[in-house]
Amino acid sequence: MRRLLSIILVVILAVGGSGLWWTHQPLSLRTPVVDLSIEPGTSARGVAQDAVDAGVLTSPHLLYWWFRLSGDSRRIRAGSYELQGDVTPRSLLSKLVRGEEALRAVTLVEGLTFKQFRQILQKAEQLAPDTQGLAPDLIMQKLERPGIAPEGRFYPDTYTYTKGSSDLAVLQRALHAMDRHLDAAWQTRQSDNPLKTPEELLILASIIEKETGRASDRAMIASVFTNRLRIGMMLQTDPTVIYGLGDKFDGNLRRRDLLADTPWNTYTRAGLPPTPISMPGKASLLAAAQPAKSRALYFVAKGDGNSQFSESLDAHNRAVSKYQLGR
Known part of the structure; x- marks a missing residue:
């Protein structure tokens, strides 16, 4: 009887050791990446079968009993998972329990x-x-x-x-x-900001976004536009005209385009356009809410990514001559 019990104990330990070893071994997959989808309400046995059907080359009964014996079979979550070549029974169960979807x-x-x-x-x-x-x-x-x-x-x-x-x-x-x-940007707006609604702030921010990608220029460009809005001066910004042209814009903005009236042509219509013209990021939203303190009414690209800002038309014309006309 003692010998029989010893044999049974050895067998139990061997089986247990083999099972533990198996849970740490990579599973063979039919393809380099296996997509496993688990629908809500699927049982542990169904999950094991779904894994095998998806391309995990093992016995669904082994997987099922591993799920059961682990004590986590009821914690498996529905979802869409990606299994790759290094997945083991243990890591597979962990992924399913944690809900680590692809x-x-x-x-x-x-x-x-x-x-x-x-x-x-x-x-x-x-x-x-x-x-x-x-x-x-x-x-x-x-x-x-x-x-x-x-x-x-x-x-x-x-x-x-x-x-x-x-x-x-x-x-x-x-x-x-x-x-x-x-x-959040609207809550930080300056008390003297001429924008009356969050909608107007969004529109102006979208224009700022299209006018420059240079972080250091955003607040000043916002200042130019808000200064113009205060005195009723037209914004005269090319990106709004381009947006209004839509598919008609071929990459070259011509004088006739500036004269072609659309709801977004800020050369022919005063104030802000009726809608935004792009998706502004956080920096442009904040610039519209907190423009720089200046009296600038004009700006021109300098050709190096920066802009030259001017308070008068004469100064602006000189900047245009210097940076755009090469004189």
Whole structure:
């Protein structure tokens, strides 16, 4: 009897040791990367079978019993997972319990238009194009902002998502992010700022975003535009004209373009345009809220990324002659 018990104990230890060893060994996969999708409510046995069906080359019974014996079988989370060649039974279970889903990312850059934004979303990896073919106003209805123009309403940032997520969900997050950043900038506005609403601040920030990528110039460019708004002077900014031309713009802005009246032509119409012209980032939002203190009414690109600011038309004309005409 003593010998029999010893044999049984040895067998138990051997089996246990083999099982422990197995949980640390990489699992063979049918392909270098296996996509595993687990639907809500799937049992531990179903998860094991789903893993094998997806391309994990092992016994579903072994996986199931490992899930059961670990005590974590009820903690496995639904989701979309990526399994690679170094995955072991132990790391697989840890991934499923932690809910470490496979994430993709899409980056929206400052200064993009809504049209460009949509093009990027359409090319994003494994992002469901639920808004494809929808008119902008219908998209805004789905985002519960009916009657609101989409331009400038989405905050430029990097957004992560799981495989198969809807592009509408990314739009929703970007929309809410812009709400937060716009509200934060509005709260910091200077007391003498001529902008009357957060909407006006968003519009001006979108113009600042298109006028310069130079951080040191943003506050001064904001100062030029707010100074003009105070005295009723036309903004006369090329990016708004280009935006109003839409697909007609061929890369060259001509005099006739400056004279062609559109709602966004700030050479023919006073005040701010009716909508933003791009997606402004945080720095441009803050510049619109807190422009530099100056009397500058003009600026011209110097050709090195910086701008020359002037308080009078004569000084501006001299700067144009120096930096743009080469005299």
